[in-house]
Amino acid sequence: MTTYNSDTLFKEFKPQIEQTSRSWFIWFGFFICCFIFGVVGFIRQLTGGHIVTGMRDNVVWGVYIVNFIFFMGISYAGALISGVLHLFRTGWRKPIIRMVELITVISLVIGPVFILFCVGRFERIPYLFIYPRIQSPIMWDVIAILTDLVGCIIFVYLSYIEDLALLRDRSSELKIPKWRKKLYKWFSLGYKSTPSQVKRLIFSRNIMAAMIIAIAIIVYSVLAWIFGVTLQPGWHSTIFGPYFVIAAVYSGTGVLIIVMYLFRRMNHLENYIKKQHFVNIAVLLFIIGAFYGYFTFADYLTKWYGSVKMDKELIDKLFKDYYWEFIVANYVGVLVPMIIIAFPKLRTINNITIGAIITIFALWMNRYLIVVPTLETPYLPIQDIRPDWVKYKATWVEWSLTLAGVSVYFILFMIASKLAPIISISEMVHQDHKHVPDEPVQIL
Amino acid sequence: MEDTNKDKPNSRRKFLQLGLGLGAVSVATAVAGKALAAGPEGGEKSAPSASGEKVKVLTTDGKVVEVDAAQLSLAKASGKFVSPSESHIGIPGRKFVMVIDLSKCKNARKCIEACQEGHYLPKDHEWMKVFLMQDANTTAPYWFPKPCFHCDNPLCVSVCPVGATYKRSDGIVLVDTDRCIGCKFCMTGCPYSARVFNWNKPEVEYPSDMKYSPERAVPQKEGTVGKCVFCADKLRKGELPRCVAACPMGVLYFGDILEDSVTNGTETVRFSELIRNRAGYRHLENLGNMPSVYYLPPVDRQFPVDSGYDDLKPELKERFKNIPYIKNTKLKKP
Numbered sequence: 194m195t196t197y198n199s200d201t202l203f204k205e206f207k208p209q210i211e212q213t214s215r216s217w218f219i220w221f222g223f224f225i226c227c228f229i230f231g232v233v234g235f236i237r238q239l240t241g242g243h244i245v246t247g248m249r250d251n252v253v254w255g256v257y258i259v260n261f262i263f264f265m266g267i268s269y270a271g272a273l274i275s276g277v278l279h280l281f282r283t284g285w286r287k288p289i290i291r292m293v294e295l296i297t298v299i300s301l302v303i304g305p306v307f308i309l310f311c312v313g314r315f316e317r318i319p320y321l322f323i324y325p326r327i328q329s330p331i332m333w334d335v336i337a338i339l340t341d342l343v344g345c346i347i348f349v350y351l352s353y354i355e356d357l358a359l360l361r362d363r364s365s366e367l368k369i370p371k372w373r374k375k376l377y378k379w380f381s382l383g384y385k386s387t388p389s390q391v392k393r394l395i396f397s398r399n400i401m402a403a404m405i406i407a408i409a410i411i412v413y414s415v416l417a418w419i420f421g422v423t424l425q426p427g428w429h430s431t432i433f434g435p436y437f438v439i440a441a442v443y444s445g446t447g448v449l450i451i452v453m454y455l456f457r458r459m460n461h462l463e464n465y466i467k468k469q470h471f472v473n474i475a476v477l478l479f480i481i482g483a484f485y486g487y488f489t490f491a492d493y494l495t496k497w498y499g500s501v502k503m504d505k506e507l508i509d510k511l512f513k514d515y516y517w518e519f520i521v522a523n524y525v526g527v528l529v530p531m532i533i534i535a536f537p538k539l540r541t542i543n544n545i546t547i548g549a550i551i552t553i554f555a556l557w558m559n560r561y562l563i564v565v566p567t568l569e570t571p572y573l574p575i576q577d578i579r580p581d582w583v584k585y586k587a588t589w590v591e592w593s594l595t596l597a598g599v600s601v602y603f604i605l606f607m608i609a610s611k612l613a614p615i616i617s618i619s620e621m622v623h624q625d626h627k628h629v630p631d632e633p634v635q636i637l
Numbered sequence: 638m639e640d641t642n643k644d645k646p647n648s649r650r651k652f653l654q655l656g657l658g659l660g661a662v663s664v665a666t667a668v669a670g671k672a673l674a675a676g677p678e679g680g681e682k683s684a685p686s687a688s689g690e691k692v693k694v695l696t697t698d699g700k701v702v703e704v705d706a707a708q709l710s711l712a713k714a715s716g717k718f719v720s721p722s723e724s725h726i727g728i729p730g731r732k733f734v735m736v737i738d739l740s741k742c743k744n745a746r747k748c749i750e751a752c753q754e755g756h757y758l759p760k761d762h763e764w765m766k767v768f769l770m771q772d773a774n775t776t777a778p779y780w781f782p783k784p785c786f787h788c789d790n791p792l793c794v795s796v797c798p799v800g801a802t803y804k805r806s807d808g809i810v811l812v813d814t815d816r817c818i819g820c821k822f823c824m825t826g827c828p829y830s831a832r833v834f835n836w837n838k839p840e841v842e843y844p845s846d847m848k849y850s851p852e853r854a855v856p857q858k859e860g861t862v863g864k865c866v867f868c869a870d871k872l873r874k875g876e877l878p879r880c881v882a883a884c885p886m887g888v889l890y891f892g893d894i895l896e897d898s899v900t901n902g903t904e905t906v907r908f909s910e911l912i913r914n915r916a917g918y919r920h921l922e923n924l925g926n927m928p929s930v931y932y933l934p935p936v937d938r939q940f941p942v943d944s945g946y947d948d949l950k951p952e953l954k955e956r957f958k959n960i961p962y963i964k965n966t967k968l969k970k971p
């Protein structure tokens with residue numbers, strides 16, 4: 194069992210926040226370029242109207258909504274995982290907990306932006322607050338997401354305070370610009386680790402951890418109900434709330450593995466993030482993957498077995514027009530990661546990361562298959578000869594904004610990892626209980 | 638467009654003027670002439686001299702009475718501008734209903750054209766659509782005109798986050814494009830595909846003095862939804878919706894369910910009797926949206942289905958290429 198003290202950790206992580214490597218700048222520049230491409234796409238959409246997207250009268254929601262669900266899902270997963278890890282005092286959480294928390298906040302900032310791209314008149318978004326109608330599930334979502342945003346920011350901020358105070362106290366040793374030192378000073382809120390401050394901080398963090406678990410579940414269910422309350426075949430399903438929550442945690446766990454992998458390599462954290470961390474998270478991925486597979490199966494089986502006309506049409510479409518997408522989303526996306534994790538021989542860090550990438554890709558596809566084919570199967574047949582009216586195909590504008598969303602995700606992560614160490618020093622130093630080992634426990 | 642009615646016999650227009658314009662006035666006094674003169678504009682006018690032309694009208698209690706034509710015209714409301722906020726209030730004492738007789742439709746598409754002209758819609762925006770339906774391979778195909786159903790339990794209204802779409806006391810569901818944020822939730826909510834989105838700026842010329850009212854829904858705005866409005870502007874004036882007036886086959890009946898009467902322009906019938914005798918039904922009743930549009934089943938057809946297909950332009954024919962009947966009879970190579 195290793196005990197860490199803040200002095201050695203500070204010294205070790207100091208270079209990471211002081212210096213920026215060449216490759217960091219190269220990647221940063223690359224993501225900025227992607228972002229600019231997105232801006233071009235957005236300007237095109239503003240000037241040309243929504244006709245430049247692939248959305249048409251039947252498929253009125255496309256890749257934008259898919260991205261929205263996807264990013265929100267990752268965020269809720271982050272909230273759930275960090276809340277649970279925190280509350281249960283899981284010893285091995287310490288080196289990775291900050292990454293989970295960052296996942297929560299960063300995805301939560303990006304997700305809702307896709308709604309702005311999707312609505313026809315985004316300058317009228319304030320109407321949501323001027324003329325709100327609480328009967329509408331969109332309003333539920335607005336309230337839920339705002340609550341979630343506030344809750345998550347508080348939760349993550351609380352976890353930062355101790356580190357910020359440490360950086361403030363030792364800022365004379367840091368070779369960083371003045372404004373950053375000032376930032377540490379302001380945001381550490383005069384935290385001095387007095388016993389009463391410590392007590393209050395621990396208390397608030399526990400409360401927030403419990404709260405964001407509840408909020409995450411509620412909020413993602415509300416998002417699912419946007420689809421569930423309509424009468425569309427494939428959406429009108431009672432299972433959607435829990436199904437979305439599980440799918441969210443599945444994709445979020447995958448993202449966590451990838452983030453761990455990247456930071457481990459970039460910041461040389463091999464001593465902290467060990468193989469066992471990957472394996473433990475992978476076990477989590479395995480369990481949730483099993484649930485996700487089960488929910489998916491249950492949902493499609495009941496639709497397929499009966500013979501309701503619209504359900505049948507939808508299933509036929511999924512197996513005909515979307516055959517490969519369906520296989521990737523619901524077979525490959527479940528079975529491959531599970532097989533990798535199930536066999537100890539396959540369970541290497543690289544393999545687990547590959548499994549996680551497959552998970553994320555499959556889950557994005559899963560959301561696509563929830564949104565688009567349903568809209569292509571309306572109750573009244575589509576009798577139209579314009580091909581784009583019959584079948585949805587995202588245009589470059591939509592892809593450019595998707596790419597921009599992903600790059601902003603990386604950009605924010607890169608910035609966040611420069612502002613404070615990506616491994617929480619205070620978390621590493623604290624002793625939860627005497628008997629909890631800090632080394633990861635071997636689950637499998 | 639405004640004068641689609643001109644070439645039709647006078648009487649049916651007059652029917653609606655009494656029916657729609659003076660609904661609140663009790664019939665017994667209405668025929669007395671004096672009270673009739675108190676039109677919706679209020680204020681009493683001296684009764685005009687009789688024209689001699691008598692018009693038959695159906696009263697709310699089901700009696701047919703004769704009224705002088707000259708008196709009737711007084712009931713006509715002015716084409717007063719109805720602002721978006723005023724458009725929330727339905728025409729008092731009314732509950733509009735449409736009945737579509739599927740046995741008479743031959744896909745003449747006159748309703749669509751009249752609608753597009755009257756609401757200044759681009760050619761690819763069809764608020765009224767005519768589908769060729771064939772419910773199963775073994776069942777008969779039929780033409781199926783479909784406006785907005787103006788449901789009594791409208792999901793589009795429930796889901797709108799800003800109240801841009803609303804249900805009025807007279808049954809009409811309208812969209813205020815000044816309020817609509819374009820979230821398209823109503824479009825996914827509507828199971829009848831009644832709504833059309835303005836993906837770009839509508840490429841049509843509007844009269845310069847046109848002021849926007851949700852009742853006529855002109856002009857349409859980019860990034861918002863549009864849909865059939867039952868021609869609420871026409872109803873205010875006591876006239877029939879444009880599609881009803883334009884249909885040469887008399888397929889579309891329009892009227893008031895409280896008055897229990899509907900007319901297709903040439904004949905006026907009791908709504909309840911029509912539905913009872915002809916086994917009227919509503920489309921997709923199982924969804925529980927309770928449409929205000931009823932259908933009469935396509936029995937004893939007046940035209941073969943082919944008559945609506947054969948004269949179509951090729952691009953319109955294209956639309957129906959997946960219908961089994963068309964596939965088997967028209968597209969099969971000999």
Ligand code: SF4
Nearest residue numbers: 797817818820821823
């Ligand atoms: S698209 Fe407009 S009318 Fe439809 S739900 Fe959204 S805001 Fe309401």
